[in-house]
Amino acid sequence: MPREHSALGIDHGSRQRHTAACVxxxxxASSPPxxxxxxxxxxxxxxATYITGTLLDSAASLTSNISASxxxxxxxxxxxxxxxxxxxxxxxxxxxPMPARAIPDSIGSSLKSWWxxxxxxxxxxxxxxxxxxxxxxxxxxxxxxxxxPVTARVDQITLDTPKKYINTVSFxxxxxxxxxxxxxxTVVLHGxxxxxxxxxxxxxxxxxxxxxxxxxxxxxxxxxxxxxxxxPFAVKAKRDDVDGRVNEAESFFIDSLELWRQKMGLNKxxxxxxxxxxxxxxxxxxxxxxLLTRPCSTYL
Numbered sequence: 001m002p003r004e005h006s007a008l009g010i011d012h013g014s015r016q017r018h019t020a021a022c023v024x025x026x027x028x029a030s031s032p033p034x035x036x037x038x039x040x041x042x043x044x045x046x047x048a049t050y051i052t053g054t055l056l057d058s059a060a061s062l063t064s065n066i067s068a069s070x071x072x073x074x075x076x077x078x079x080x081x082x083x084x085x086x087x088x089x090x091x092x093x094x095x096x097p098m099p100a101r102a103i104p105d106s107i108g109s110s111l112k113s114w115w116x117x118x119x120x121x122x123x124x125x126x127x128x129x130x131x132x133x134x135x136x137x138x139x140x141x142x143x144x145x146x147x148x149p150v151t152a153r154v155d156q157i158t159l160d161t162p163k164k165y166i167n168t169v170s171f172x173x174x175x176x177x178x179x180x181x182x183x184x185x186t187v188v189l190h191g192x193x194x195x196x197x198x199x200x201x202x203x204x205x206x207x208x209x210x211x212x213x214x215x216x217x218x219x220x221x222x223x224x225x226x227x228x229x230x231x232p233f234a235v236k237a238k239r240d241d242v243d244g245r246v247n248e249a250e251s252f253f254i255d256s257l258e259l260w261r262q263k264m265g266l267n268k269x270x271x272x273x274x275x276x277x278x279x280x281x282x283x284x285x286x287x288x289x290x291l292l293t294r295p296c297s298t299y300l
Contacts, residue, residue: 122227129197130154130169135207147174149211152203156227159259166260167227169196169219171206177214184268185216189257191275195226198274218264222276223256253280254287 104110117125130136136152137143143151151172156165176182188206190198196219199206206217221228233252237244257280261269273281 119227126154126197126227129200133203133207149174150207152207157260157263159256159263163229164223164231164256165229166223166256167196167221168260168264171210171217173210173214173216175214183213183215184270185218185266186270186272187261187266188217188219189271189273189277189280190220190222190225191277192222193225194275195221197226220257220260222253250280250283254283257284 104113127138130152131138133152135148135150139154151174152169153172154167154169157168158165186209188196188199190196199219206219210217223229223231224233235245235248237248239245253276271281271284273279
């Protein structure tokens with residue numbers, strides 16, 4: 001053995017055996033991938049090969065079963081979808097409000113949205129809001145039987161001309177109180193430039209109050225506001241006739257309220273008002289005092 005090999009501690013015999021083992025490993029590695037390369041006398045390798053083959057067979061069988069089951073499920077769902085589509089085609093269409101538009105995020109977009117809104121869009125917005133009440137009945141919906149404790153409806157009450165109407169939301173009791181002790185209905189008036197939706201946080205309370213008292217509650221949109229008619233208005237009094245100009249402006253609202261009361265067939269009423277509604281309430285109390293039982297105002 002050369003000296004340098006002895007110094008390194010390398011044995012030529014062992015190097016040859018190591019080389020032979022590497023060659024044997026390379027030859028075995030060229031076998032089909034389904035089998036693990038093994039050495040003679042390696043029971044662990046033989047067991048691993050058997051287990052791997054068994055698992056591969058089971059996975060293939062399971063995949064085949066899942067595919068067949070999924071195919072059957074999809075065919076059943078397709079048949080069910082066709083049956084539901086055929087049944088739906090025979091039903092009457094149901095009118096549902098369109099989704100709400102995005103809330104304007106600037107003064108300019110707010111003014112544009114407010115100015116450009118159509119009568120149809122405002123009606124959809126109102127219905128979308130009122131549908132949050134579980135007892136709201138859209139236009140044309142009959143009252144269910146037996147009647148619930150309270151129902152809510154929206155109507156446009158025509159005054160003296162077809163183009164002059166007041167939008168009204170009514171809370172009606174399912175069981176009205178007996179005539180001899182029925183409390184007067186309550187009429188709620190909003191402020192200038194607003195609408196009956198101003199009282200939305202109180203709608204649930206109005207419904208409970210209606211059911212408990214057995215008397216209706218009505219919310220109005222003033223002429224020119226909310227969903228009521230946009231009627232022309234012009235002051236005829238001269239500029240220096242301040243009292244005359246004020247009287248004309250007040251009469252525009254008070255007279256429309258009185259026409260609405262007559263069209264609704266109401267005798268005595270309770271009035272609740274806010275801001276302009278409160279001012280109109282007191283003006284009505286002075287002119288219609290025998291018809292009012294309990295005026296109530298909130299001026300904020």
